[in-house]
Amino acid sequence: MLFSSITFLFMFLPIVMAVYYLVPNGAKNIVLLLASLFFYAWGEPVYVVLMILSIVLNYFCGRDIEANADNPKKAKLSLVFALTANILILGFFKYYGFLLDTVNSFLTTDIPYRVLPLPIGISFYTFQAISYVIDIYRKDAKPQKNILYFALYISMFPQLIAGPIVRYADIEEQLKMRKVTLRKLGQGSMYFIIGLAKKVIIANSTGAVFEEVAAMSTGSLSVLTAWVGVFSYAFQIYFDFSGYSDMAIGLGKMFGFEFKKNFDHPYVSKSATEFWRRWHISLGTWFREYVYIPLGGNRCSVSRNIFNLMVVWTLTGMWHGAAWNFVAWGVYYGVILVMEKYVWGASVEQLPKPVQHIYAGAVILVGWVFFFSPSLGYALRYLWAMIGGGSGIADAQGAFLLFTHWLLFVIAAVGSTAYGRKLLNNAVRFSANRTVRMTVGAVLYIGIFFLSVAFLVTDTFNPFLYFRF
Protein backbone atom coordinates (compact mmCIF):
# COMPACT_ATOMS: atom_id res chain seq x y z
CA MET A 1 0.00 0.00 0.00
CA LEU A 2 1.41 3.38 -0.98
CA PHE A 3 1.03 6.39 1.33
CA SER A 4 0.12 8.29 -1.80
CA SER A 5 -2.94 6.17 -2.57
CA ILE A 6 -6.62 6.75 -2.05
CA THR A 7 -6.96 3.47 -0.10
CA PHE A 8 -4.31 4.57 2.37
CA LEU A 9 -5.50 8.16 2.72
CA PHE A 10 -9.22 7.57 3.04
CA MET A 11 -9.51 4.06 4.46
CA PHE A 12 -6.44 2.69 6.19
CA LEU A 13 -5.10 5.82 7.88
CA PRO A 14 -8.37 7.21 9.27
CA ILE A 15 -9.39 3.80 10.68
CA VAL A 16 -5.98 3.15 12.25
CA MET A 17 -5.80 6.69 13.66
CA ALA A 18 -9.29 6.44 15.15
CA VAL A 19 -8.61 3.09 16.82
CA TYR A 20 -5.13 4.19 17.96
CA TYR A 21 -6.44 7.34 19.65
CA LEU A 22 -9.40 5.56 21.23
CA VAL A 23 -7.57 2.63 22.85
CA PRO A 24 -5.74 3.07 26.18
CA ASN A 25 -1.98 3.71 26.12
CA GLY A 26 -1.19 0.09 26.99
CA ALA A 27 -2.85 -1.14 23.80
CA LYS A 28 -1.43 1.46 21.40
CA ASN A 29 1.63 -0.61 20.45
CA ILE A 30 -0.53 -3.64 19.71
CA VAL A 31 -2.84 -1.57 17.50
CA LEU A 32 0.12 -0.10 15.64
CA LEU A 33 1.74 -3.52 15.23
CA LEU A 34 -1.44 -5.12 13.85
CA ALA A 35 -1.94 -2.16 11.53
CA SER A 36 1.68 -2.45 10.36
CA LEU A 37 1.38 -6.17 9.63
CA PHE A 38 -1.86 -5.56 7.74
CA PHE A 39 -0.25 -2.67 5.83
CA TYR A 40 2.64 -4.90 4.75
CA ALA A 41 0.47 -7.93 4.02
CA TRP A 42 -1.73 -5.76 1.76
CA GLY A 43 1.13 -5.50 -0.71
CA GLU A 44 3.14 -8.57 0.28
CA PRO A 45 0.70 -11.28 1.46
CA VAL A 46 3.41 -13.95 1.17
CA TYR A 47 6.46 -12.06 2.33
CA VAL A 48 4.78 -10.89 5.51
CA VAL A 49 5.65 -14.40 6.78
CA LEU A 50 9.32 -13.78 5.98
CA MET A 51 9.23 -10.48 7.85
CA ILE A 52 7.63 -12.11 10.90
CA LEU A 53 10.24 -14.88 10.86
CA SER A 54 12.98 -12.27 10.54
CA ILE A 55 11.52 -10.47 13.57
CA VAL A 56 11.49 -13.70 15.61
CA LEU A 57 15.03 -14.58 14.52
CA ASN A 58 16.44 -11.18 15.46
CA TYR A 59 14.51 -11.12 18.72
CA PHE A 60 16.17 -14.36 19.80
CA CYS A 61 19.54 -13.22 18.43
CA GLY A 62 19.29 -10.11 20.60
CA ARG A 63 18.38 -12.18 23.64
CA ASP A 64 21.24 -14.58 22.94
CA ILE A 65 23.79 -11.77 22.73
CA GLU A 66 22.51 -10.50 26.07
CA ALA A 67 22.67 -14.00 27.56
CA ASN A 68 26.36 -14.18 26.61
CA ALA A 69 27.22 -10.64 27.65
CA ASP A 70 29.55 -11.91 30.40
CA ASN A 71 31.54 -13.97 27.88
CA PRO A 72 32.87 -11.67 25.13
CA LYS A 73 33.89 -14.54 22.87
CA LYS A 74 30.47 -16.15 22.99
CA ALA A 75 28.76 -12.78 22.59
CA LYS A 76 30.85 -12.09 19.51
CA LEU A 77 29.99 -15.51 18.04
CA SER A 78 26.35 -14.80 18.71
CA LEU A 79 26.64 -11.45 16.92
CA VAL A 80 28.39 -13.09 13.98
CA PHE A 81 25.54 -15.61 13.74
CA ALA A 82 22.97 -12.80 13.71
CA LEU A 83 24.86 -10.75 11.12
CA THR A 84 25.51 -13.76 8.90
CA ALA A 85 21.86 -14.83 8.98
CA ASN A 86 20.61 -11.32 8.16
CA ILE A 87 23.14 -10.74 5.40
CA LEU A 88 22.45 -14.16 3.87
CA ILE A 89 18.69 -13.53 3.81
CA LEU A 90 19.11 -10.07 2.28
CA GLY A 91 21.82 -11.32 -0.05
CA PHE A 92 19.72 -14.21 -1.29
CA PHE A 93 16.70 -12.11 -2.16
CA LYS A 94 18.63 -9.17 -3.52
CA TYR A 95 21.85 -10.43 -5.07
CA TYR A 96 21.52 -14.12 -5.89
CA GLY A 97 20.01 -13.55 -9.34
CA PHE A 98 22.49 -10.77 -10.04
CA LEU A 99 25.38 -13.01 -9.03
CA LEU A 100 24.30 -15.87 -11.29
CA ASP A 101 23.59 -13.48 -14.17
CA THR A 102 27.11 -12.12 -13.75
CA VAL A 103 28.59 -15.62 -13.68
CA ASN A 104 26.57 -16.60 -16.78
CA SER A 105 27.65 -13.49 -18.58
CA PHE A 106 31.39 -13.73 -17.72
CA LEU A 107 31.71 -17.48 -18.28
CA THR A 108 29.22 -17.52 -21.18
CA THR A 109 27.36 -20.29 -19.37
CA ASP A 110 23.63 -20.78 -19.06
CA ILE A 111 23.19 -21.84 -15.45
CA PRO A 112 19.43 -21.98 -14.88
CA TYR A 113 18.08 -20.59 -11.64
CA ARG A 114 14.83 -19.75 -9.93
CA VAL A 115 14.08 -16.14 -9.12
CA LEU A 116 11.97 -14.68 -6.36
CA PRO A 117 10.70 -11.12 -6.37
CA LEU A 118 12.43 -8.76 -3.94
CA PRO A 119 10.34 -8.40 -0.78
CA ILE A 120 9.37 -4.75 -0.40
CA GLY A 121 11.32 -2.98 2.32
CA ILE A 122 13.67 -5.92 3.04
CA SER A 123 16.75 -3.68 2.74
CA PHE A 124 15.29 -1.25 5.24
CA TYR A 125 14.02 -3.69 7.84
CA THR A 126 17.13 -5.90 7.62
CA PHE A 127 19.34 -2.87 8.24
CA GLN A 128 17.18 -1.97 11.25
CA ALA A 129 17.51 -5.53 12.57
CA ILE A 130 21.29 -5.40 12.11
CA SER A 131 21.44 -2.07 13.95
CA TYR A 132 19.47 -3.71 16.79
CA VAL A 133 21.81 -6.68 17.30
CA ILE A 134 24.93 -4.52 16.99
CA ASP A 135 23.58 -1.92 19.44
CA ILE A 136 22.93 -4.72 21.93
CA TYR A 137 26.39 -6.20 21.41
CA ARG A 138 27.96 -2.80 21.96
CA LYS A 139 25.68 -2.27 24.96
CA ASP A 140 24.32 0.89 23.36
CA ALA A 141 20.83 -0.53 23.92
CA LYS A 142 19.20 -3.17 26.03
CA PRO A 143 17.54 -6.14 24.33
CA GLN A 144 13.82 -5.83 23.99
CA LYS A 145 12.17 -8.45 26.20
CA ASN A 146 8.71 -7.90 24.76
CA ILE A 147 8.64 -9.48 21.31
CA LEU A 148 5.59 -7.42 20.35
CA TYR A 149 7.49 -4.18 20.98
CA PHE A 150 10.43 -5.50 19.01
CA ALA A 151 8.10 -6.53 16.19
CA LEU A 152 6.74 -3.00 16.19
CA TYR A 153 10.26 -1.56 15.91
CA ILE A 154 10.97 -3.66 12.82
CA SER A 155 7.58 -3.46 11.15
CA MET A 156 6.22 0.01 12.03
CA PHE A 157 4.39 0.96 8.86
CA PRO A 158 5.37 4.64 8.64
CA GLN A 159 9.02 3.73 8.03
CA LEU A 160 8.78 0.07 7.08
CA ILE A 161 9.05 0.16 3.32
CA ALA A 162 11.19 3.18 2.55
CA GLY A 163 12.79 4.31 5.76
CA PRO A 164 14.11 6.36 7.36
CA ILE A 165 16.28 3.60 8.80
CA VAL A 166 15.68 4.05 12.51
CA ARG A 167 18.42 2.92 14.87
CA TYR A 168 17.09 0.86 17.76
CA ALA A 169 19.01 2.93 20.29
CA ASP A 170 17.20 6.04 19.03
CA ILE A 171 13.73 4.60 19.50
CA GLU A 172 14.14 2.24 22.44
CA GLU A 173 12.58 4.60 24.98
CA GLN A 174 9.79 5.71 22.65
CA LEU A 175 8.65 2.11 22.22
CA LYS A 176 8.01 1.98 25.96
CA MET A 177 6.65 5.45 26.48
CA ARG A 178 5.82 8.35 24.22
CA LYS A 179 3.53 11.30 24.22
CA VAL A 180 0.59 11.27 21.87
CA THR A 181 -0.75 14.81 21.78
CA LEU A 182 -3.03 16.85 19.56
CA ARG A 183 -0.15 19.24 18.93
CA LYS A 184 1.99 16.38 17.61
CA LEU A 185 -0.95 15.15 15.58
CA GLY A 186 -1.20 18.59 13.98
CA GLN A 187 2.53 18.84 13.33
CA GLY A 188 2.58 15.31 11.94
CA SER A 189 -0.34 16.06 9.64
CA MET A 190 1.48 19.12 8.28
CA TYR A 191 4.62 17.07 7.64
CA PHE A 192 2.55 14.38 6.00
CA ILE A 193 0.69 16.81 3.73
CA ILE A 194 3.91 18.47 2.59
CA GLY A 195 5.42 15.04 1.90
CA LEU A 196 2.34 13.98 -0.03
CA ALA A 197 2.44 17.16 -2.14
CA LYS A 198 6.17 16.71 -2.81
CA LYS A 199 5.53 13.18 -4.00
CA VAL A 200 2.27 13.54 -5.89
CA ILE A 201 2.56 17.03 -7.36
CA ILE A 202 6.27 17.54 -7.98
CA ALA A 203 7.88 14.07 -8.13
CA ASN A 204 5.19 12.53 -10.31
CA SER A 205 5.13 15.52 -12.67
CA THR A 206 8.91 15.73 -13.07
CA GLY A 207 8.95 11.94 -13.32
CA ALA A 208 6.58 12.10 -16.28
CA VAL A 209 8.99 14.52 -18.03
CA PHE A 210 11.90 12.17 -17.34
CA GLU A 211 9.92 9.21 -18.70
CA GLU A 212 9.48 11.08 -21.98
CA VAL A 213 13.22 11.66 -22.26
CA ALA A 214 14.09 8.12 -21.15
CA ALA A 215 11.83 6.71 -23.87
CA MET A 216 14.05 8.32 -26.52
CA SER A 217 17.22 6.67 -27.76
CA THR A 218 20.40 8.29 -26.45
CA GLY A 219 21.54 8.94 -30.00
CA SER A 220 18.53 11.17 -30.62
CA LEU A 221 19.01 13.28 -27.48
CA SER A 222 20.15 16.85 -27.93
CA VAL A 223 22.23 18.46 -25.19
CA LEU A 224 19.14 20.40 -24.08
CA THR A 225 16.89 17.31 -23.94
CA ALA A 226 19.52 15.28 -22.10
CA TRP A 227 19.91 18.01 -19.47
CA VAL A 228 16.14 18.47 -19.14
CA GLY A 229 15.97 14.70 -18.60
CA VAL A 230 18.64 14.55 -15.93
CA PHE A 231 17.28 17.61 -14.10
CA SER A 232 13.79 16.07 -14.20
CA TYR A 233 15.14 12.85 -12.71
CA ALA A 234 17.10 14.73 -10.04
CA PHE A 235 13.91 16.51 -8.98
CA GLN A 236 11.84 13.35 -9.24
CA ILE A 237 14.08 11.25 -7.03
CA TYR A 238 14.53 14.01 -4.46
CA PHE A 239 10.85 14.90 -4.13
CA ASP A 240 9.83 11.26 -4.36
CA PHE A 241 12.11 10.02 -1.62
CA SER A 242 12.18 13.08 0.61
CA GLY A 243 8.41 13.33 0.20
CA TYR A 244 8.04 9.75 1.36
CA SER A 245 10.41 10.42 4.26
CA ASP A 246 8.39 13.50 5.26
CA MET A 247 5.23 11.40 5.18
CA ALA A 248 6.96 8.76 7.33
CA ILE A 249 8.17 11.37 9.83
CA GLY A 250 4.73 12.98 9.87
CA LEU A 251 2.98 9.66 10.44
CA GLY A 252 5.49 8.87 13.18
CA LYS A 253 4.61 12.14 14.93
CA MET A 254 0.90 11.41 14.58
CA PHE A 255 1.52 8.17 16.49
CA GLY A 256 3.75 9.90 19.03
CA PHE A 257 7.17 8.91 17.63
CA GLU A 258 10.03 11.21 16.75
CA PHE A 259 12.12 10.09 13.78
CA LYS A 260 15.25 11.95 12.78
CA LYS A 261 15.15 13.88 9.53
CA ASN A 262 16.33 12.01 6.47
CA PHE A 263 16.98 14.93 4.09
CA ASP A 264 18.35 18.40 4.63
CA HIS A 265 18.04 20.24 1.29
CA PRO A 266 20.80 18.19 -0.39
CA TYR A 267 20.76 20.17 -3.63
CA VAL A 268 22.09 23.30 -1.93
CA SER A 269 25.35 21.44 -1.24
CA LYS A 270 28.70 22.85 -2.32
CA SER A 271 30.46 19.47 -2.57
CA ALA A 272 29.68 15.77 -2.90
CA THR A 273 30.78 15.30 0.71
CA GLU A 274 28.22 17.86 1.86
CA PHE A 275 25.59 16.31 -0.41
CA TRP A 276 25.97 12.99 1.37
CA ARG A 277 25.62 14.67 4.74
CA ARG A 278 22.25 15.95 3.55
CA TRP A 279 20.93 13.07 1.39
CA HIS A 280 19.37 9.91 2.90
CA ILE A 281 20.93 10.81 6.23
CA SER A 282 19.72 7.64 7.98
CA LEU A 283 21.48 5.39 5.45
CA GLY A 284 24.70 7.44 5.65
CA THR A 285 24.54 7.29 9.45
CA TRP A 286 23.98 3.53 9.33
CA PHE A 287 27.01 2.93 7.11
CA ARG A 288 29.14 5.28 9.21
CA GLU A 289 28.15 3.62 12.51
CA TYR A 290 28.15 -0.01 11.44
CA VAL A 291 30.70 -0.24 8.60
CA TYR A 292 32.98 2.80 8.30
CA ILE A 293 33.89 3.25 11.98
CA PRO A 294 34.30 -0.50 12.68
CA LEU A 295 36.65 -0.66 9.67
CA GLY A 296 38.78 2.00 11.28
CA GLY A 297 37.10 5.14 9.93
CA ASN A 298 39.61 7.94 9.40
CA ARG A 299 41.75 7.14 12.44
CA CYS A 300 44.23 5.19 10.35
CA SER A 301 46.69 5.58 7.49
CA VAL A 302 45.64 7.41 4.31
CA SER A 303 45.67 4.22 2.27
CA ARG A 304 43.54 2.40 4.83
CA ASN A 305 41.11 5.32 4.98
CA ILE A 306 40.79 5.30 1.18
CA PHE A 307 40.11 1.56 1.37
CA ASN A 308 37.46 2.12 4.07
CA LEU A 309 35.76 4.82 2.03
CA MET A 310 35.72 2.70 -1.11
CA VAL A 311 34.26 -0.29 0.79
CA VAL A 312 31.51 1.89 2.28
CA TRP A 313 30.61 3.52 -1.05
CA THR A 314 30.66 0.29 -3.03
CA LEU A 315 28.33 -1.21 -0.42
CA THR A 316 26.15 1.92 -0.53
CA GLY A 317 25.84 1.52 -4.28
CA MET A 318 25.03 -2.17 -3.98
CA TRP A 319 22.45 -1.49 -1.27
CA HIS A 320 20.50 0.51 -3.82
CA GLY A 321 20.21 -2.37 -6.24
CA ALA A 322 21.67 -5.53 -7.65
CA ALA A 323 23.00 -4.14 -10.90
CA TRP A 324 26.35 -2.95 -12.17
CA ASN A 325 25.13 0.62 -12.67
CA PHE A 326 24.51 0.87 -8.91
CA VAL A 327 27.96 -0.52 -8.20
CA ALA A 328 29.40 2.05 -10.63
CA TRP A 329 27.35 4.78 -8.94
CA GLY A 330 28.73 3.77 -5.53
CA VAL A 331 32.32 3.54 -6.77
CA TYR A 332 31.87 6.91 -8.53
CA TYR A 333 30.92 8.57 -5.24
CA GLY A 334 33.68 6.69 -3.42
CA VAL A 335 36.26 8.11 -5.82
CA ILE A 336 34.78 11.64 -5.71
CA LEU A 337 34.69 11.64 -1.92
CA VAL A 338 38.27 10.36 -1.69
CA MET A 339 39.33 13.07 -4.15
CA GLU A 340 37.51 15.76 -2.19
CA LYS A 341 39.14 14.58 0.99
CA TYR A 342 42.69 14.17 -0.26
CA VAL A 343 43.10 15.99 -3.58
CA TRP A 344 40.84 18.85 -4.57
CA GLY A 345 38.48 19.39 -1.59
CA ALA A 346 40.50 22.31 -0.17
CA SER A 347 40.79 23.92 -3.62
CA VAL A 348 37.03 23.63 -4.18
CA GLU A 349 36.44 25.42 -0.88
CA GLN A 350 38.50 28.38 -2.15
CA LEU A 351 36.25 28.84 -5.18
CA PRO A 352 33.44 31.40 -5.21
CA LYS A 353 30.26 29.92 -3.74
CA PRO A 354 28.28 29.90 -7.02
CA VAL A 355 31.10 27.92 -8.64
CA GLN A 356 31.09 25.47 -5.72
CA HIS A 357 27.35 24.98 -6.23
CA ILE A 358 27.88 24.40 -9.96
CA TYR A 359 30.65 21.88 -9.19
CA ALA A 360 28.46 19.97 -6.71
CA GLY A 361 25.48 20.12 -9.07
CA ALA A 362 27.50 18.65 -11.93
CA VAL A 363 28.86 15.85 -9.74
CA ILE A 364 25.37 15.02 -8.45
CA LEU A 365 23.74 15.07 -11.90
CA VAL A 366 26.42 12.82 -13.41
CA GLY A 367 25.83 10.48 -10.45
CA TRP A 368 22.10 10.34 -11.23
CA VAL A 369 22.87 9.32 -14.80
CA PHE A 370 24.63 6.19 -13.47
CA PHE A 371 21.75 5.69 -11.06
CA PHE A 372 18.86 5.79 -13.52
CA SER A 373 20.59 4.00 -16.39
CA PRO A 374 19.57 0.41 -17.08
CA SER A 375 23.19 -0.42 -17.99
CA LEU A 376 26.65 1.07 -17.87
CA GLY A 377 26.69 1.44 -21.66
CA TYR A 378 23.47 3.46 -21.54
CA ALA A 379 24.94 5.69 -18.81
CA LEU A 380 28.02 6.46 -20.90
CA ARG A 381 25.92 7.14 -24.01
CA TYR A 382 23.63 9.44 -22.00
CA LEU A 383 26.63 11.33 -20.58
CA TRP A 384 27.97 11.63 -24.11
CA ALA A 385 24.65 13.12 -25.23
CA MET A 386 24.84 15.64 -22.35
CA ILE A 387 28.06 17.04 -23.82
CA GLY A 388 26.88 17.09 -27.41
CA GLY A 389 27.53 13.57 -28.62
CA GLY A 390 23.86 12.86 -29.31
CA SER A 391 21.76 14.93 -31.66
CA GLY A 392 23.11 18.49 -31.56
CA ILE A 393 22.77 21.26 -29.01
CA ALA A 394 19.04 21.84 -28.93
CA ASP A 395 16.01 20.43 -30.67
CA ALA A 396 12.27 20.92 -30.75
CA GLN A 397 11.67 18.13 -28.21
CA GLY A 398 13.99 19.66 -25.60
CA ALA A 399 12.59 23.13 -26.17
CA PHE A 400 9.03 21.82 -25.93
CA LEU A 401 9.73 20.00 -22.66
CA LEU A 402 11.47 23.03 -21.21
CA PHE A 403 8.87 25.62 -22.22
CA THR A 404 5.90 23.49 -21.19
CA HIS A 405 7.39 22.63 -17.79
CA TRP A 406 9.45 25.69 -16.83
CA LEU A 407 7.10 26.60 -13.99
CA LEU A 408 7.31 23.07 -12.61
CA PHE A 409 11.10 23.27 -12.67
CA VAL A 410 11.07 26.67 -10.92
CA ILE A 411 8.76 25.31 -8.20
CA ALA A 412 10.93 22.20 -7.86
CA ALA A 413 14.12 24.29 -7.67
CA VAL A 414 12.68 26.61 -5.00
CA GLY A 415 11.19 23.62 -3.17
CA SER A 416 14.62 21.99 -3.08
CA THR A 417 15.94 24.81 -0.92
CA ALA A 418 15.01 26.06 2.53
CA TYR A 419 13.15 28.94 0.85
CA GLY A 420 10.30 26.62 -0.09
CA ARG A 421 9.32 25.92 3.50
CA LYS A 422 10.16 29.50 4.49
CA LEU A 423 7.70 30.81 1.90
CA LEU A 424 5.03 28.46 3.25
CA ASN A 425 5.72 29.48 6.85
CA ASN A 426 5.67 33.18 5.94
CA ALA A 427 2.34 32.73 4.22
CA VAL A 428 0.93 31.22 7.41
CA ARG A 429 2.56 33.74 9.78
CA PHE A 430 1.83 36.93 7.87
CA SER A 431 -0.63 38.03 10.55
CA ALA A 432 0.13 38.72 14.20
CA ASN A 433 -3.30 37.43 15.12
CA ARG A 434 -3.15 33.78 16.26
CA THR A 435 -6.66 32.93 15.07
CA VAL A 436 -5.93 34.34 11.61
CA ARG A 437 -2.66 32.40 11.49
CA MET A 438 -4.39 29.18 12.45
CA THR A 439 -7.17 29.72 9.93
CA VAL A 440 -4.76 30.56 7.12
CA GLY A 441 -2.59 27.56 8.05
CA ALA A 442 -5.55 25.19 8.09
CA VAL A 443 -6.91 26.49 4.78
CA LEU A 444 -3.47 26.35 3.17
CA TYR A 445 -2.63 22.82 4.29
CA ILE A 446 -6.11 21.45 3.60
CA GLY A 447 -5.90 23.10 0.19
CA ILE A 448 -2.53 21.44 -0.50
CA PHE A 449 -3.97 18.12 0.65
CA PHE A 450 -6.96 18.28 -1.68
CA LEU A 451 -4.81 19.50 -4.54
CA SER A 452 -2.59 16.45 -4.00
CA VAL A 453 -5.63 14.19 -3.92
CA ALA A 454 -6.83 15.77 -7.17
CA PHE A 455 -3.45 14.96 -8.73
CA LEU A 456 -3.68 11.42 -7.35
CA VAL A 457 -7.13 10.84 -8.78
CA THR A 458 -6.36 12.24 -12.23
CA ASP A 459 -2.75 11.11 -12.63
CA THR A 460 -2.07 7.53 -13.62
CA PHE A 461 1.72 7.97 -13.22
CA ASN A 462 2.38 7.26 -9.54
CA PRO A 463 5.48 5.12 -9.17
CA PHE A 464 7.68 5.10 -6.11
CA LEU A 465 11.37 4.86 -6.90
CA TYR A 466 12.73 3.70 -3.55
CA PHE A 467 10.43 0.67 -3.30
CA ARG A 468 12.79 -1.37 -5.42
CA PHE A 469 15.61 -0.83 -2.94
Added chain:
Amino acid sequence: MSQWKKITIRVMRYVTLLLIVGFVALLLIYTSGSNRPFEKVEKSVEASLDKENMKRQDGTALKRNFGLNAADYDGVMYYSSEFSISSEEVLLIKAKSETQTAEISSAIEERIKTRMNDFEGYAPESVQLLEDAKKSVRGKYVFFAAAPGAEKYLEIFNNSL
Protein backbone atom coordinates in the same frame (compact mmCIF):
# COMPACT_ATOMS: atom_id res chain seq x y z
CA MET B 1 19.37 -15.79 33.24
CA SER B 2 19.04 -19.51 33.92
CA GLN B 3 20.99 -22.01 31.85
CA TRP B 4 17.75 -23.57 30.67
CA LYS B 5 16.51 -20.21 29.36
CA LYS B 6 19.83 -19.57 27.61
CA ILE B 7 19.61 -22.91 25.84
CA THR B 8 16.00 -22.27 24.83
CA ILE B 9 16.93 -18.91 23.33
CA ARG B 10 19.85 -20.44 21.45
CA VAL B 11 17.75 -23.29 20.11
CA MET B 12 14.99 -20.88 19.06
CA ARG B 13 17.49 -18.99 16.88
CA TYR B 14 18.32 -22.17 14.97
CA VAL B 15 14.67 -23.22 14.74
CA THR B 16 13.68 -19.84 13.33
CA LEU B 17 16.54 -19.87 10.85
CA LEU B 18 15.47 -23.35 9.73
CA LEU B 19 11.91 -22.11 9.33
CA ILE B 20 13.18 -19.26 7.14
CA VAL B 21 15.17 -21.71 5.00
CA GLY B 22 12.11 -23.95 4.68
CA PHE B 23 9.89 -21.00 3.79
CA VAL B 24 12.31 -19.84 1.09
CA ALA B 25 12.49 -23.38 -0.28
CA LEU B 26 8.68 -23.48 -0.53
CA LEU B 27 8.67 -20.12 -2.28
CA LEU B 28 11.26 -21.35 -4.75
CA ILE B 29 9.18 -24.42 -5.53
CA TYR B 30 5.76 -22.83 -5.77
CA THR B 31 6.11 -19.15 -6.61
CA SER B 32 9.47 -18.49 -8.21
CA GLY B 33 10.12 -17.35 -11.72
CA SER B 34 13.15 -18.38 -13.68
CA ASN B 35 15.85 -16.99 -15.91
CA ARG B 36 14.79 -19.22 -18.83
CA PRO B 37 14.57 -17.25 -22.06
CA PHE B 38 11.08 -16.29 -23.19
CA GLU B 39 11.42 -18.26 -26.41
CA LYS B 40 11.85 -21.54 -24.53
CA VAL B 41 8.89 -20.98 -22.21
CA GLU B 42 6.79 -19.74 -25.13
CA LYS B 43 7.66 -22.83 -27.16
CA SER B 44 6.55 -25.20 -24.39
CA VAL B 45 3.28 -23.37 -23.73
CA GLU B 46 2.47 -22.77 -27.39
CA ALA B 47 2.99 -26.44 -28.27
CA SER B 48 0.38 -27.47 -25.71
CA LEU B 49 -2.36 -25.09 -26.85
CA ASP B 50 -5.48 -26.30 -28.61
CA LYS B 51 -5.38 -23.88 -31.52
CA GLU B 52 -8.60 -25.00 -33.16
CA ASN B 53 -10.55 -22.07 -31.77
CA MET B 54 -7.69 -19.67 -31.09
CA LYS B 55 -5.44 -17.66 -33.32
CA ARG B 56 -2.16 -15.93 -32.50
CA GLN B 57 -2.68 -12.18 -32.15
CA ASP B 58 -0.32 -9.27 -32.60
CA GLY B 59 0.55 -6.24 -30.48
CA THR B 60 -2.45 -4.30 -31.73
CA ALA B 61 -4.84 -6.87 -30.27
CA LEU B 62 -2.93 -6.84 -26.99
CA LYS B 63 -3.24 -3.07 -26.85
CA ARG B 64 -6.93 -3.17 -27.79
CA ASN B 65 -7.89 -5.92 -25.34
CA PHE B 66 -5.55 -5.36 -22.40
CA GLY B 67 -4.27 -1.82 -22.91
CA LEU B 68 -0.68 -3.12 -22.83
CA ASN B 69 2.15 -2.24 -25.23
CA ALA B 70 3.94 -5.36 -26.45
CA ALA B 71 7.11 -3.34 -27.01
CA ASP B 72 7.37 -2.64 -23.27
CA TYR B 73 8.06 -6.30 -22.50
CA ASP B 74 10.74 -8.90 -23.17
CA GLY B 75 8.26 -11.21 -24.84
CA VAL B 76 4.55 -11.59 -25.53
CA MET B 77 2.52 -14.55 -26.73
CA TYR B 78 -1.18 -13.86 -27.14
CA TYR B 79 -3.78 -16.25 -28.51
CA SER B 80 -7.48 -15.47 -28.56
CA SER B 81 -10.65 -16.83 -30.08
CA GLU B 82 -11.56 -15.82 -33.59
CA PHE B 83 -15.22 -15.76 -32.58
CA SER B 84 -16.60 -12.77 -30.77
CA ILE B 85 -18.93 -14.89 -28.64
CA SER B 86 -16.06 -16.86 -27.14
CA SER B 87 -13.93 -15.68 -24.23
CA GLU B 88 -11.19 -18.21 -24.95
CA GLU B 89 -7.71 -16.68 -24.76
CA VAL B 90 -4.20 -17.39 -23.49
CA LEU B 91 -1.63 -14.74 -22.69
CA LEU B 92 2.02 -15.15 -21.74
CA ILE B 93 4.21 -12.14 -21.04
CA LYS B 94 7.76 -11.84 -19.83
CA ALA B 95 8.12 -8.41 -18.25
CA LYS B 96 11.37 -6.44 -18.34
CA SER B 97 11.16 -5.83 -14.61
CA GLU B 98 9.15 -7.21 -11.74
CA THR B 99 7.46 -3.85 -11.24
CA GLN B 100 5.76 -4.31 -14.62
CA THR B 101 4.07 -7.53 -13.48
CA ALA B 102 1.67 -5.58 -11.25
CA GLU B 103 0.40 -3.50 -14.18
CA ILE B 104 0.03 -6.61 -16.34
CA SER B 105 -1.84 -8.34 -13.53
CA SER B 106 -4.22 -5.40 -13.15
CA ALA B 107 -4.79 -5.30 -16.91
CA ILE B 108 -5.75 -8.98 -16.83
CA GLU B 109 -8.14 -8.45 -13.91
CA GLU B 110 -9.71 -5.55 -15.78
CA ARG B 111 -10.00 -7.67 -18.92
CA ILE B 112 -11.75 -10.47 -16.99
CA LYS B 113 -14.19 -7.97 -15.49
CA THR B 114 -14.99 -6.41 -18.86
CA ARG B 115 -15.45 -9.76 -20.57
CA MET B 116 -17.70 -11.01 -17.76
CA ASN B 117 -19.94 -7.98 -18.31
CA ASP B 118 -19.88 -8.58 -22.07
CA PHE B 119 -20.95 -12.22 -21.84
CA GLU B 120 -23.21 -12.06 -18.79
CA GLY B 121 -26.69 -13.28 -19.64
CA TYR B 122 -26.18 -14.64 -23.13
CA ALA B 123 -23.00 -16.74 -23.23
CA PRO B 124 -22.86 -18.83 -20.04
CA GLU B 125 -20.04 -21.04 -21.39
CA SER B 126 -17.81 -18.03 -21.90
CA VAL B 127 -18.66 -16.70 -18.45
CA GLN B 128 -17.75 -20.11 -17.02
CA LEU B 129 -14.38 -20.02 -18.82
CA LEU B 130 -13.68 -16.61 -17.29
CA GLU B 131 -14.71 -17.79 -13.84
CA ASP B 132 -12.37 -20.77 -14.15
CA ALA B 133 -9.58 -18.73 -15.75
CA LYS B 134 -6.05 -19.29 -14.45
CA LYS B 135 -3.61 -16.51 -13.75
CA SER B 136 -0.10 -16.89 -12.44
CA VAL B 137 2.76 -14.48 -11.80
CA ARG B 138 6.14 -16.20 -11.53
CA GLY B 139 9.04 -13.77 -11.32
CA LYS B 140 8.93 -11.71 -14.49
CA TYR B 141 6.53 -14.11 -16.19
CA VAL B 142 2.78 -13.51 -16.21
CA PHE B 143 0.48 -16.23 -17.49
CA PHE B 144 -3.26 -16.04 -18.10
CA ALA B 145 -5.57 -18.60 -19.62
CA ALA B 146 -9.34 -18.56 -20.07
CA ALA B 147 -9.81 -21.79 -21.97
CA PRO B 148 -11.17 -25.32 -21.50
CA GLY B 149 -7.62 -26.54 -20.97
CA ALA B 150 -6.59 -23.66 -18.68
CA GLU B 151 -5.60 -25.95 -15.83
CA LYS B 152 -3.36 -28.02 -18.09
CA TYR B 153 -1.83 -24.92 -19.74
CA LEU B 154 -0.99 -23.52 -16.32
CA GLU B 155 0.72 -26.75 -15.33
CA ILE B 156 2.76 -26.74 -18.53
CA PHE B 157 3.67 -23.09 -17.96
CA ASN B 158 4.82 -23.88 -14.40
CA ASN B 159 6.86 -26.85 -15.59
CA SER B 160 8.42 -24.85 -18.40
CA LEU B 161 10.07 -22.37 -16.04
